[in-house]
Amino acid sequence: xxxxxxxxxxxxxxxxGNAILQPGQKGTAEEQIExxxxxxxxxxxxxxxxxxxxxxHGNGPQVxxxxxxxEEAADVVPAMPLDICGSQTQGMIGYMIQRSMANExxxxxxxxxxxxxxxxxxxxxxxxxxxxxxKPIGPFYKEEEAKNLMAEKGWVLKEDAGRGWRRxxxxxxxxxxxxxxxxxxxxxxxxxxxASGGGGIPVMIDESGKIEGIEAVIDKDYAGECLALxxxxxxFVILTDVEKVALxxxxxxxxxxxxxxxxxxxxxxxxxxxKAGSMGPKVASILRFIxxxxxxxxxxxxxxxxxxxxxxxxxxxxxx
Ligand code: ADP
Ligand code: MG
Numbered sequence: 001x002x003x004x005x006x007x008x009x010x011x012x013x014x015x016x017g018n019a020i021l022q023p024g025q026k027g028t029a030e031e032q033i034e035x036x037x038x039x040x041x042x043x044x045x046x047x048x049x050x051x052x053x054x055x056x057h058g059n060g061p062q063v064x065x066x067x068x069x070x071e072e073a074a075d076v077v078p079a080m081p082l083d084i085c086g087s088q089t090q091g092m093i094g095y096m097i098q099r100s101m102a103n104e105x106x107x108x109x110x111x112x113x114x115x116x117x118x119x120x121x122x123x124x125x126x127x128x129x130x131x132x133x134x135k136p137i138g139p140f141y142k143e144e145e146a147k148n149l150m151a152e153k154g155w156v157l158k159e160d161a162g163r164g165w166r167r168x169x170x171x172x173x174x175x176x177x178x179x180x181x182x183x184x185x186x187x188x189x190x191x192x193x194x195a196s197g198g199g200g201i202p203v204m205i206d207e208s209g210k211i212e213g214i215e216a217v218i219d220k221d222y223a224g225e226c227l228a229l230x231x232x233x234x235x236f237v238i239l240t241d242v243e244k245v246a247l248x249x250x251x252x253x254x255x256x257x258x259x260x261x262x263x264x265x266x267x268x269x270x271x272x273x274x275k276a277g278s279m280g281p282k283v284a285s286i287l288r289f290i291x292x293x294x295x296x297x298x299x300x301x302x303x304x305x306x307x308x309x310x311x312x313x314x315x316x317x318x319x320x
Contacts, residue, residue, distance in 0.1 A: 020039070043055065055192070098115070117183055120177075249273065
């Protein structure tokens with residue numbers, strides 16, 4: 001199906017961690033639902049602006065909590081592997097989004113149904129990330145526990161800046177969204193879709209076509225970009241907790257960026273302005289999107305999303 005088949009421009013929107021759980025909050029259901037409600041209220045503005053919307057989101061704190069629950073209850077209920085824990089967070093966050101979005105749309109008199117797709121994302125067995133696990137997940141352990149886990153389960157654990165030992169898993173690149181046709185069909189039929197939550201569930205496909213779940217974590221910004229390309233989205237928007245990407249971030253000579261060409265942005269990235277674990281992957285995925293033929297790539301905050309789509313806020317990377 002080609003892009004011409006949807007009447008409205010299609011935006012893939014990646015929601016940052018703050019949209020669901022804010023630093024310092026405990027993570028109660030009430031806190032998360034209220035945060036999601038605020039995020040959905042803002043996203044209805046994007047729908048009013050005339051866009052079809054696919055939402056993707058992070059799951060760091062949620063999957064961390066599920067891993068901890070698994071660990072604490074391991075003597076009573078068998079612990080689940082990481083891919084299955086990831087699927088649990090897609091369902092739980094998808095539910096919060098579906099419910100909040102339905103309520104926010106009803107307030108504005110917009111008729112639209114929302115569906116969450118449990119999403120598998122193909123990764124390559126040759127991805128160099130598998131030789132060097134870097135992504136910390138789950139609870140902290142004492143050194144002795146950590147050594148036992150490495151021996152018993154074959155996990156990789158690393159000492160984390162004096163806070164204890166923590167499991168690290170590979171963070172491979174997304175290659176393809178397995179459910180892309182389902183997602184496209186739903187969008188073309190007028191549904192709002194939540195997909196690829198937590199960066200998607202990493203899977204590998206062997207020569208016979210068999211799909212296997214992988215214990216790894218795909219960066220949600222990279223997965224969002226892969227999704228945006230796979231569904232032929234017009235716009236890829238990353239919503240986080242800063243309105244603009246900055247040069248010299250946090251320093252007295254900080255410069256906030258508005259419209260930037262792809263070449264300029266690549267140059268700034270090479271100069272090291274964007275941190276690896278936070279702004280780095282956002283800028284890199286926006287660059288990939290525009291490089292691969294995407295029309296518009298925006299990074300901004302939730303409250304500025306609508307203005308940014310009109311060209312009046314945020315940081316936008318343009319081809320030329
Ligand atoms: P998310 O949960 O949305 O993925 P992250 O914490 O991963 O959020 O990334 C957003 C954070 O990136 C911002 O809160 C900001 O502190 C940080 N950051 C790092 N470098 C920059 C930069 N150059 N410009 C703006 N923000 C930056
Ligand atoms: Mg992040």
